[in-house]
Amino acid sequence: MSTKYVYFFGGKTAEGNGQMRDLLGGKGANLAEMCLIGIPVPPGFTITTEVCAAYYEHGKKIPEEVLPQIDEALKRVEALVGKKFGDSADPLLVSVRSGAALSMPGMMNTILNLGLTDASVEGLARKTNNPRFAYDSYRRLIDMFGSTAMGVDHDHFEHELQQMKEAKGVKLDTDLNAEDLKELVRRYKAVYRKHVGDDFPQDPRKQLMLAIQAVFNSWMGKKAVEYRRIERITGLKGTAVNVQAMVFGNMGNTSGTGVAFTRDPNTGENVFYGDYLINAQGEDVVAGIRTPEPISRLKEVMPQVYEQLCDIRQKLEQHYKDMQDIEFTVQEGVLYMLQTRAGKRTGTAAVRIAVDMVREGLIDERTAVLRVNPESLNHLLLPQLDPKANIKPVAQGIAASPGAASGIVLLSADAVVEHHEKHPQDPIILVRKETSPEDVAGMHLAVGILTSTGGKSSHAAVVARGWGKPCVVGCEAVKISEEAGTITIAGHTVKAGEYITINGTTGDVMIGKVPTVLPKITGDFATLMEWADKYRKLRVRTNADSPADAAKAREFGAEGIGLCRTEHMFFGEGRILAMREMILASDEAGRRAALAKIEPLQREDFIGIFEAMDGYPVTIRLLDPPLHEFLPHDHAAQEELAQSLGVPVAKIKERVDELHEFNPMMGFRGCRLPIVYPEIAEMQVRAIIEAAIEVHRRGKKVLPEIMVPLVGTIEELRFIKQRIVAVAEECMAKAGVRIEYQIGTMIEVPRAALTADQIAEDAEFFSFGTNDLTQMTFGFSRDDIKSFMPTYLREKILPVDPFQSIDVKGVGQLIEIGVRKGRESRQSKYGQHLKVGICGEHGGDPDSIRFCHQVGMDYVSCSPFRVPIARLAAAQAALGDIKRDK
Ligand code: PEP
Numbered sequence: 074m075s076t077k078y079v080y081f082f083g084g085k086t087a088e089g090n091g092q093m094r095d096l097l098g099g100k101g102a103n104l105a106e107m108c109l110i111g112i113p114v115p116p117g118f119t120i121t122t123e124v125c126a127a128y129y130e131h132g133k134k135i136p137e138e139v140l141p142q143i144d145e146a147l148k149r150v151e152a153l154v155g156k157k158f159g160d161s162a163d164p165l166l167v168s169v170r171s172g173a174a175l176s177m178p179g180m181m182n183t184i185l186n187l188g189l190t191d192a193s194v195e196g197l198a199r200k201t202n203n204p205r206f207a208y209d210s211y212r213r214l215i216d217m218f219g220s221t222a223m224g225v226d227h228d229h230f231e232h233e234l235q236q237m238k239e240a241k242g243v244k245l246d247t248d249l250n251a252e253d254l255k256e257l258v259r260r261y262k263a264v265y266r267k268h269v270g271d272d273f274p275q276d277p278r279k280q281l282m283l284a285i286q287a288v289f290n291s292w293m294g295k296k297a298v299e300y301r302r303i304e305r306i307t308g309l310k311g312t313a314v315n316v317q318a319m320v321f322g323n324m325g326n327t328s329g330t331g332v333a334f335t336r337d338p339n340t341g342e343n344v345f346y347g348d349y350l351i352n353a354q355g356e357d358v359v360a361g362i363r364t365p366e367p368i369s370r371l372k373e374v375m376p377q378v379y380e381q382l383c384d385i386r387q388k389l390e391q392h393y394k395d396m397q398d399i400e401f402t403v404q405e406g407v408l409y410m411l412q413t414r415a416g417k418r419t420g421t422a423a424v425r426i427a428v429d430m431v432r433e434g435l436i437d438e439r440t441a442v443l444r445v446n447p448e449s450l451n452h453l454l455l456p457q458l459d460p461k462a463n464i465k466p467v468a469q470g471i472a473a474s475p476g477a478a479s480g481i482v483l484l485s486a487d488a489v490v491e492h493h494e495k496h497p498q499d500p501i502i503l504v505r506k507e508t509s510p511e512d513v514a515g516m517h518l519a520v521g522i523l524t525s526t527g528g529k530s531s532h533a534a535v536v537a538r539g540w541g542k543p544c545v546v547g548c549e550a551v552k553i554s555e556e557a558g559t560i561t562i563a564g565h566t567v568k569a570g571e572y573i574t575i576n577g578t579t580g581d582v583m584i585g586k587v588p589t590v591l592p593k594i595t596g597d598f599a600t601l602m603e604w605a606d607k608y609r610k611l612r613v614r615t616n617a618d619s620p621a622d623a624a625k626a627r628e629f630g631a632e633g634i635g636l637c638r639t640e641h642m643f644f645g646e647g648r649i650l651a652m653r654e655m656i657l658a659s660d661e662a663g664r665r666a667a668l669a670k671i672e673p674l675q676r677e678d679f680i681g682i683f684e685a686m687d688g689y690p691v692t693i694r695l696l697d698p699p700l701h702e703f704l705p706h707d708h709a710a711q712e713e714l715a716q717s718l719g720v721p722v723a724k725i726k727e728r729v730d731e732l733h734e735f736n737p738m739m740g741f742r743g744c745r746l747p748i749v750y751p752e753i754a755e756m757q758v759r760a761i762i763e764a765a766i767e768v769h770r771r772g773k774k775v776l777p778e779i780m781v782p783l784v785g786t787i788e789e790l791r792f793i794k795q796r797i798v799a800v801a802e803e804c805m806a807k808a809g810v811r812i813e814y815q816i817g818t819m820i821e822v823p824r825a826a827l828t829a830d831q832i833a834e835d836a837e838f839f840s841f842g843t844n845d846l847t848q849m850t851f852g853f854s855r856d857d858i859k860s861f862m863p864t865y866l867r868e869k870i871l872p873v874d875p876f877q878s879i880d881v882k883g884v885g886q887l888i889e890i891g892v893r894k895g896r897e898s899r900q901s902k903y904g905q906h907l908k909v910g911i912c913g914e915h916g917g918d919p920d921s922i923r924f925c926h927q928v929g930m931d932y933v934s935c936s937p938f939r940v941p942i943a944r945l946a947a948a949q950a951a952l953g954d955i956k957r958d959k
């Protein structure tokens with residue numbers, strides 16, 4: 074049997090179903106499914122994603138064997154509707170839309186009203202008795218077809234429309250009459266001919282085939298490629314194409330169109346949420362051109378339709394057991410559903426919906442845990458305006474995506490990208506009239522988005538929610554002047570580069586910066602976290618080097634510290650000077666004298682951290698970075714230091730020069746430091762053990778783990794271990810207290826992973842430092858990737874940045890070897906389980922966490938704010954599924 078490329082749907086039958094997302098795309102699969110469960114859908118057919126792949130394999134040509142299947146399916150649609158495609162007396166018109174397996178809102182092409190020609194537009198005008206509508210549909214087709222299928226700049230059409238409106242002295246498109254629109258069609262056709270070099274096609278089938286190709290072409294378009302890159306979407310075959318009988322929301326006041334969510338996508342509350350527009354086509358709602366009405370008002374305007382829509386809302390949720398994002402059109406009082414899909418939602422909403430649905434008996438706990446994308450929890454950890462701050466909103470828009478953000482105003486996405494390149498630290502608020510898919514790169518870099526038009530379903534709102542970025546839309550008090558580079562908000566002028574604050578939870582806009590505070594884990598969030606904790610096997614620790622961070626991480630559920638980077642403590646006030654003195658000292662006695670000044674401060678730090686961790690293990694790493702990082706490099710600072718220490722500036726300069734290294738990340742750092750200067754490690758170990766003794770005396774349990782960085786050979790570890798043990802024993806003997814402590818190592822150098830069996834003989838634990846391990850495995854300097862990584866990703870030389878997500882094939886192999894050899898050796902030599910964790914940045918990345926789970930690590934360690942994300946990701950890894958709630 075030949076391969077099936079085209080799947081028909083219509084009435085209560087469909088050849089596909091909701092499970093066939095990979096083949097039919099999300100939209101196609103769900104249109105089929107809606108037919109099967111008896112929801113009214115205009116008939117149509119879906120051309121599979123395999124055809125898209127074949128289209129590119131055949132040098133951008135639709136394979137011959139697909140064509141008869143398209144014709145066949147079109148005939149079935151014609152039969153069901155009772156009209157012929159493009160017929161001159163009473164034409165069937167169709168829409169052509171993209172739809173990949175994962176939703177990519179607004180990223181690919183849509184063409185409506187296909188099948189209209191000079192002849193059929195007349196037929197449509199007569200049949201509907203509405204020439205205005207017929208010509209309006211025709212001019213929209215020429216515009217959409219010209220710009221999306223044939224590459225004509227949409228502005229050329231827009232220009233003609235503006236000219237016509239000016240000539241007629243009208244403001245709105247809807248004020249143009251049938252004759253005006255007829256004339257506009259003539260002008261649009263001239264624009265088309267001028268830019269395409271051919272007439273607008275009068276053969277409906279030709280229109281259809283070109284439109285299908287346009288959808289396939291858009292799969293590799295800049296917007297779509299960019300979106301997939303940002304969302305890390307890989308491995309899809311392509312987009313499917315949905316060809317569907319047109320229904321019209323723009324046939325007068327008994328027609329309309331809308332988009333809605335079955336629950337509130339911001340908060341997750343179980344209420345019907347959305348917008349509609351009377352006498353409009355679908356694109357008008359999504360583009361945010363006209364500000365639509367809230368869905369609840371439809372109850373008054375079209376009570377029957379509203380009731381039917383509410384039934385469908387129920388039916389869809391019961392069927393899909395998830396919150397749905399729907400599109401509908403009402404044509405002369407008759408309701409049609411055009412789309413349903415799992416709705417994008419904020420992290421806050423994702424959590425509430427998952428927990429509510431368990432309570433409602435729709436899903437079970439495991440499904441709830443698998444439902445929430447771990448990254449989306451960021452949203453619940455977003456800063457909120459400090460309730461104690463003096464908050465004076467100057468305007469209010471629609472709260473489109475929660476969280477508060479302060480940032481400098483910039484007026485275009487390009488300006489955001491440009492500014493970010495030069496000043497990556499600056500928080501930016503992108504302020505626009507509305508956003509479009511072209512803006513995604515800038516939107517992604519902004520900390521918040523503010524638009525003056527658009528509703529809850531506008532592009533800005535949908536995209537910001539997906540990313541968990543604060544967003545306020547439809548704020549009419551904001552007037553933008555791009556020429557002047559300013560905005561005015563209710564009479565206040567703000568220049569580009571000046572600060573404003575937005576609160577996406579309330580819709581408020583404030584001038585200047587407003588302080589923010591961090592939320593706590595309570596309510597539904599806490600419930601979901603409890604469920605996650607039931608299923609996960611990995612423990613979750615945190616990387617923290619201050620009591621405040623340690624306490625925050627505990628609140629977020631950290632079960633210990635996996636990495637305390639002691640070097641951060643040396644930069645503090647009153648310490649850096651002693652540290653510099655130590656580095657500048659010419660002999661051991663001088664170094665010891667300087668270290669003695671730091672020791673009590675270090676001890677206090679450790680006491681604070683042990684207290685905060687209250688019985689959970691604390692891994693403290695001995696000093697790691699190259700010493701030159703502690704010294705000033707510019708002349709003025711060197712002079713200041715010379716004065717403070719009472720030494721000649723030349724001496725400082727000489728020492729800085731001496732410490733200069735060509736490749737410091739592979740130079741005098743890590744365990745190499747205490748091998749040359751054991752007194753540094755001795756001071757640190759004394760501070761750790763004495764702090765532990767002190768906290769123990771206060772009646773708290775302490776579990777210190779002393780970690781040696783950058784070990785490559787067993788001899789390095791042994792050398793340092795001897796000193797650690799000697800100092801620790803001495804401290805404990807002196808105090809008459811025994812503290813249980815462990816000595817372990819980081820695995821950051823490939824040689825350490827390869828010789829893990831030997832290293833495990835002297836290490837009670839391993840912690841994979843995947844930042845350095847990635848650096849040394851690839852030979853990429855971790856601080857110097859910006860000049861080539863973007864190209865590597867764009868050219869698909871690497872699928873993802875290996876510093877963000879573990880490179881399973883290479884670095885992952887070293888980790889597997891390290892875990893296996895280390896565990897086997899420790900077990901056979903001492904009958905002990907070797908504890909293994911990870912403390913590189915990857916410890917907070919869900920994909921990497923899945924890998925850590927698979928290789929059987931005991932724990933991951935990540936920054937405090939990623940602890941909840943790691944808990945959930947670990948549970949999902951354990952549940953053996955990665956069904957993401959997109
Ligand atoms: C690592 O290398 O992964 C690590 C955690 O250490 P640092 O980032 O401090 O070098």
Ligand code: MG
Pocket residue numbers: 782821842844845
């Ligand atoms: Mg490291």
